[in-house]
Amino acid sequence: MFERRSIPAISLAILLAAFAAGCGPKKRPPIPPPPPTPEAQPTAPLAPEVAKPAAPVIAQFTAEPTSIMIGQSSTLRWQVTGDAAGVTIDQTIGTVQNTGSHRVFPSKSTTYVLAAAGPGGGVTASVTVMVAEVPPPPPPPTDATQPAAGTATFEDRVAANVQDVYFDYDQSEIHGDSQSVLTQDAAALKALLADFPNAMIMVEGHCDERGSAEYNLGLGDRRAGSAKDFLVQLGVPAGRIHTISYGKERPQCVESDDACWQKNRRVHFTPGQ
Amino acid sequence: MRKLVWLAIISGGGLFVLASQEPDFSGIITSSQRLRMAIPDLRGAGDAQPYLAVFNQTLWADVESSGLFNLASKSFYPARIPQQPADFQAPPPPPTGRPRRGQPPPPTTGNGLWMRDWSGPPVEATYLTFGYAAVQNGVFVARGFVFDMRRGTPGDAQVIAKNYVGSVDEAGARKAAHEFSCDIISQFGGTCLAGSHIFYTHQASKMTAQEVWAMDADGSNQRQITRFNGPPPGSLFPSVSPDGARIAFTSFAKGQPAIFVFSVDPIRDLRFYNQKASVNETPSFTPDGKQIVYASSAPDDNCCRIFIADLNGMGFRPVSAPGNIDVEPKVNPKTGNQIAFVSGRSGHAQLYTMSIDGGNVERITDGTGEATNPAWHPSGKTLAFAWTRGYATGKFNVFVMDVVTRKYIQLTHDEGRNENPVWAPDGVHLAFMSTRGGTEQIYSILADGTQAQKLTSQGYNLNPAWGK
Numbered sequence: 001m002f003e004r005r006s007i008p009a010i011s012l013a014i015l016l017a018a019f020a021a022g023c024g025p026k027k028r029p030p031i032p033p034p035p036p037t038p039e040a041q042p043t044a045p046l047a048p049e050v051a052k053p054a055a056p057v058i059a060q061f062t063a064e065p066t067s068i069m070i071g072q073s074s075t076l077r078w079q080v081t082g083d084a085a086g087v088t089i090d091q092t093i094g095t096v097q098n099t100g101s102h103r104v105f106p107s108k109s110t111t112y113v114l115a116a117a118g119p120g121g122g123v124t125a126s127v128t129v130m131v132a133e134v135p136p137p138p139p140p141p142t143d144a145t146q147p148a149a150g151t152a153t154f155e156d157r158v159a160a161n162v163q164d165v166y167f168d169y170d171q172s173e174i175h176g177d178s179q180s181v182l183t184q185d186a187a188a189l190k191a192l193l194a195d196f197p198n199a200m201i202m203v204e205g206h207c208d209e210r211g212s213a214e215y216n217l218g219l220g221d222r223r224a225g226s227a228k229d230f231l232v233q234l235g236v237p238a239g240r241i242h243t244i245s246y247g248k249e250r251p252q253c254v255e256s257d258d259a260c261w262q263k264n265r266r267v268h269f270t271p272g273q
Numbered sequence: 274m275r276k277l278v279w280l281a282i283i284s285g286g287g288l289f290v291l292a293s294q295e296p297d298f299s300g301i302i303t304s305s306q307r308l309r310m311a312i313p314d315l316r317g318a319g320d321a322q323p324y325l326a327v328f329n330q331t332l333w334a335d336v337e338s339s340g341l342f343n344l345a346s347k348s349f350y351p352a353r354i355p356q357q358p359a360d361f362q363a364p365p366p367p368p369t370g371r372p373r374r375g376q377p378p379p380p381t382t383g384n385g386l387w388m389r390d391w392s393g394p395p396v397e398a399t400y401l402t403f404g405y406a407a408v409q410n411g412v413f414v415a416r417g418f419v420f421d422m423r424r425g426t427p428g429d430a431q432v433i434a435k436n437y438v439g440s441v442d443e444a445g446a447r448k449a450a451h452e453f454s455c456d457i458i459s460q461f462g463g464t465c466l467a468g469s470h471i472f473y474t475h476q477a478s479k480m481t482a483q484e485v486w487a488m489d490a491d492g493s494n495q496r497q498i499t500r501f502n503g504p505p506p507g508s509l510f511p512s513v514s515p516d517g518a519r520i521a522f523t524s525f526a527k528g529q530p531a532i533f534v535f536s537v538d539p540i541r542d543l544r545f546y547n548q549k550a551s552v553n554e555t556p557s558f559t560p561d562g563k564q565i566v567y568a569s570s571a572p573d574d575n576c577c578r579i580f581i582a583d584l585n586g587m588g589f590r591p592v593s594a595p596g597n598i599d600v601e602p603k604v605n606p607k608t609g610n611q612i613a614f615v616s617g618r619s620g621h622a623q624l625y626t627m628s629i630d631g632g633n634v635e636r637i638t639d640g641t642g643e644a645t646n647p648a649w650h651p652s653g654k655t656l657a658f659a660w661t662r663g664y665a666t667g668k669f670n671v672f673v674m675d676v677v678t679r680k681y682i683q684l685t686h687d688e689g690r691n692e693n694p695v696w697a698p699d700g701v702h703l704a705f706m707s708t709r710g711g712t713e714q715i716y717s718i719l720a721d722g723t724q725a726q727k728l729t730s731q732g733y734n735l736n737p738a739w740g741k
Contacts, residue, residue, distance in 0.1 A: 169666070170617070170620075170621055209667065210666050210667025211622065211643060211645070211667070212615075212622065212643070212645035212646060212659065212669070212692065213509065213510070213735075213736075214510055214554065214555050214600050214601050214615065214645065214646070215598065215600055215601075215615055215617070215622045215643075215645055217509075217523075217530060217552060217554050217576075217600070218552065218554070218568065218570075218576040218577045218598040218600050218617075219576075219598060219617075221551050221552045221570050221574070221576035221577070222575070222576055222598065224551070225551070225570075225574055225575055225576070228574075243551050243574060244528075244529060244530075244551065245530065245551065245552055245576070246506065247506075249505065249506035249509075250505070250506065273528075
């Protein structure tokens with residue numbers, strides 16, 4: 001058998017020798033010496049303690065409410081304690097007292113940053129007021145969903161989408177929050193009246209129980225008329241709106257307290273004839 | 274400076290004199306000036322007797338509520354009651370000479386059959402009302418007499434002597450008593466309320482419509498006038514024509530609040546023409562009965578101006594200026610020349626007067642609280658109305674104000690809400706709405722604030738209007 005292995009063995013040996021000649025019997029590299037141990041650093045002497053001034057503290061920075069409809073206001077309130085040389089709020093409010101409040105009317109969602117600086121340093125806090133726009137009305141229904149005789153659905157949509165608007169005592173002006181509600185109502189009504197070309201809207205004027213029935217019949221009429229004028233100015237067709245006063249004859253609650261009285265000082269929307 | 278001081282003293286003194294002499298402008302005769310009268314129970318012969326209790330109660334109540342008399346209490350009356358002039362006896366002449374032994378002492382009292390039994394203590398009546406009742410030919414007959422007891426003898430004393438008839442039942446007895454009391458009241462300068470009617474609105478519950486009803490001055494004979502049978506609110510704020518033959522009111526019967534004029538007998542819609550407006554309300558009559566004043570939001574649905582129109586609504590023209598809430602016009606019943614009304618032109622509702630042509634607008638309440646529901650006294654000198662002066666918003670009381678001097682008196686004092694006063698034809702009584710018993714009901718009261726009497730009790734009753 002040796003003879004048979006001998007030729008491959010010899011070629012292997014030649015191969016190996018050739019390789020060995022190439023790589024050479026390497027000398028093993030020398031083991032490098034270990035790195036030197038670090039010398040112990042000399043410690044610096046301890047510096048004496050100095051009392052650092054404390055930065056001012058923002059005890060409170062809030063907005064009330066944090067969500068508003070466009071056109072409404074929110075009130076920022078803040079309280080800064082400690083050593084504060086200057087307290088500022090951005091968004092053009094500027095320098096303010098350490099403790100205070102400020103009414104803002106942002107036209108879009110806004111973050112207010114309060115910065116208090118003093119010898120001890122500066123701190124900031126922020127608060128965000130979210131502003132909602134009038135939401136767009138829901139898209140008109142497709143033909144497949146048009147009701148055959150639309151009265152019931154029209155009534156449902158009026159009840160769901162056209163909100164009551166409230167008034168101050170013995171007044172018929174549309175104030176403050178009522179303006180934004182009535183603005184939304186105008187949008188809802190324009191869509192509704194376009195969907196139901198033959199429908200009419202009745203605006204009912206109501207009063208709380210306290211004035212005389214005779215005078216309240218007149219005041220309720222003023223309230224309904226006031227709401228109608230507002231809607232017409234926003235583009236609701238005047239010919240599609242009727243008004244009626246019920247004075248204090250159809251209250252929606254009967255308790256003799258402020259909450260119920262406010263609920264009754266209203267205009268209410270229903271399908272008209 | 275001295276001139277000013279003298280002026281102040283003189284005017285101050287003048288005011289003092291005026292105040293102490295000032296009559297009660299409400300028209301009520303004060304207690305001390307009332308005539309003292311005794312009214313013993315009449316007795317009935319045979320078939321009349323069962324109805325005398327009702328007769329006597331009605332007679333007493335009518336005379337007492339007139340406000341003209343101070344009625345002597347029955348507990349003072351002597352034992353024997355005269356029934357006709359012939360029953361009176363002359364007291365014996367005073368004894369001459371010494372009292373004779375054996376003779377009984379002369380009587381000191383007639384026990385009711387002498388005039389002075391009634392004019393002297395304890396009764397001390399200036400006038401005596403007496404008589405009796407019987408049935409004659411199937412008719413209830415009450416023989417009624419009124420004597421002036423200050424006269425010495427029955428022959429001189431007669432003031433009234435008359436027969437009053439009715440059916441032989443309670444209604445007939447009541448009728449006879451009403452007529453007798455009417456004569457008594459008229460004899461002494463008053464206006465009789467029998468035969469007058471109070472119109473008002475009634476609803477069985479707050480869920481049903483109001484309708485116009487009518488009743489007699491004492492609350493009896495309540496009967497329904499309108500029958501629209503619609504949804505609430507229904508018909509509101511009735512007023513009566515001066516002759517009592519027509520009513521005007523506001524109703525939701527046809528949708529928008531509108532004015533209706535009805536005849537009362539027979540009950541018929543006289544078809545008042547309403548201007549095209551979101552609201553037409555609170556109509557009332559001119560004293561000649563030929564025109565109607567009312568409040569309307571015409572022509573641009575902006576409530577409300579005062580208008581005047583013919584009885585059928587045609588020929589309308591505006592009276593008050595535009596731009597305010599002017600409601601509840603009421604024409605002066607004496608002059609026909611002046612309108613009292615409610616206006617919010619200076620803030621909350623207040624009372625105003627103006628000429629019938631719309632000029633001379635004057636505010637007569639002083640701006641406090643809210644003043645509403647004006648109602649003229651028949652003399653045209655004073656207004657009854659509802660005012661919240663002195664109380665919280667919505668707490669109305671009945672006041673009476675002299676339109677010239679602006680002085681006022683307060684008739685109710687927070688016994689619930691007290692609203693919608695209206696004068697009776699006698700100028701001495703008022704009807705008004707009060708919640709003092711828990712729900713809205715109609716009461717009558719004397720103009721000095723006394724003798725409040727409940728006239729209704731079922732359901733809710735509001736807005737009285739008192740006609741002839």
